Amino acid sequence: MRTRPLLASLCSLGIAAAALVGAAPAQAAGTAAAARGTHCPQLSRQLPWYGHNREALQQVIDERGTCSRPQLGGYGEDRPVAAFDWDNTVSKNDITDATIAWSLRHDKILRPRSWKATSAWLTDAADRALTEACGTDRPVGAPLPTSTRPDCADEIFEIRSAAKTMSGEEAFAGRWNHRRTVPEYAWVPQLFAGHTPAELTDYTRRARAEALAAPVGSEQKVGTHTLPAYVRYYPQQRDLIRTLQRAGFDVYVVSAGSEPVTEVWSAGVGIDKKHTIAIRSLLDHRGRITTWNEGCGDRPDSRGGDIPYIDGKRCWINQEIFGVHGKHAWDRQDAAHRIAIGGGDADTDVTFVGDATGAHLVLNRNKNEIMCRAYDNGDGRWLVNPMFIEPLPRKKGAYPCATTGRTEEDGTAGPVRRADGSVVPDQLDTVYGPQAAS
Structure with missing residues (x-):
């Protein structure tokens, strides 16, 4: 863990108030x-x-x-x-959206053994939607053809962005602390299970280069989704x-x-x-990468x-x-x-x-x-x-x-x-x- 020594007291330093709007300059x-x-x-x-x-x-x-x-x-x-x-x-x-969009356009998501196992809260409806859209013809661990199967790219991106399937059903259900996690955020690194961190780093660098080169205001398509193509x-x-x-x-x-x-x-x-x-x-x-992540404080490692x-x-x-x-x-x-x-x-x-x-x-x-x-x-x-x-x-x-x-x-x-x-x-x-x- 990357820990840092405790800070020495800063209490003796003055903190001048800065008003929200219309404050006098310092x-x-x-x-x-x-x-x-x-x-x-x-x-x-x-x-x-x-x-x-x-x-x-x-x-x-x-x-x-x-x-x-x-x-x-x-x-x-x-x-x-x-x-x-x-x-x-x-x-x-959003740099996560940029990385996912690039990965879907370049077939970088690997087929999981079970979609349901990618998240602790993924619903049966989401499991069915992903299985139907992405198919079972590719071996487990092989890249999904998301660049040529827009339905598969659509389902993945809709679940990541809206926590719903393309038909509008809830993609996640169950109990979680809503001030400590949100399943569709936690699902992003889980989507890259099977890759090494170095591979995900490489995909991100490629996505970053494209996003920085795209004009401000430009858009891209992921399946039927339209999202910004640029990041600055x-x-x-x-x-x-x-x-x-x-x-x-x-x-x-x-x-x-x-x-x-x-x-x-x-x-x-x-x-x-x-x-x-x-x-x-x-x-x-x-x-x-696995579908598990580190916990914080007194919380154990978990699936999000x-x-x-x-x-x-x-x-x-x-x-x-x-x-x-x-x-x-x-x-x-x-x-x-x-x-x-x-x-x-x-x-x-x-x-x-x-x-x-x-x-x-x-x-x-x-x-x-x-x-x-x-x-x-x-x-x-x-x-x-x-x-x-x-x-x-x-x-x-x-x-x-x-x-x-x-x-x-x-x-x-x-x-x-x-x-x-x-x-x-x-x-x-x-x-x-x-x-x-x-």
Whole structure:
């Protein structure tokens, strides 16, 4: 396991509040930073951010990094930590979709002995649909002809993306903790069972090259599905990550994707494998991917039961970065053992982004729970930014924070609550659209 020594206390460092929208620029911090010269790496002013988000992030960088602590260097025990989700946070569009689409177009999914055995929750309806669409004429372990059988590609992609079969039947059923996993996410590395991590890495590199070369806005077909053909690194996020690293931060990616896939992409922003956390598949005696993955905290290895998803991202951060093991890895830690900056775009990120002590950066994709937290802005440190490429327009109506904004462990929807138990009122969308960048 990739553990990191416990961080020394950061409590003595000041944390200035950064208001969500319309906050005053951190002029004092900026002046102090300039006075300290080379110890104060600066975010580029050539890249547009919404409102005063750049200034708020710069203030945290100055207060926690080498600007205030020029002795930071190397990988010491007291380095501040920043952690980011990947898909639609650091990059525009989904790198898992790009890899699956490429793999389906190139016949890289191997026929399993039993579709039902690929997931602990796959339904009989999904098993039948996959068997009928993909056939049984290929030997077990041989590549499925997904490039020439669009029905097979369709069923696989529909189950991965919508958790349903092409006929609309539920693809997964049973019980799971809805704040620790989601079967269609866990199914992705399970689809690549039988391959080596090196093979999956190679497929991802090929898919990445195609996605980066495709024009912004371009689309591709998988069976009858239409999805984006392109992926782009956000220049602002690349600059933020590099600035944080220069300022002495340990910067991590924490994703609910497959780890070999995420590692290929995170290298493009200077984040190595040690600092990339995603679903970790167990390997068989031949070094090939299985349908099992590592557990977190006090949870055993399983077929998708605990992955870096919602509360699972907190567990993996606590365990892998701060060295908190056992059942307490699922708990919110004290400020000295939490990240300084967290960034995400979806409800799967809400827990770890909320744990950040300096800034909670959210790219607005109109996801209920994380936007309820962001707009409620309980600690004054939530920063909402439209997506840097093809931002969404304003959400119609309010986010249902007071009634159904939160996903509970049993999968039901409930109100979003603050730490004191009070209910977050419904929130209107105020940071959106192409006109929002400045």
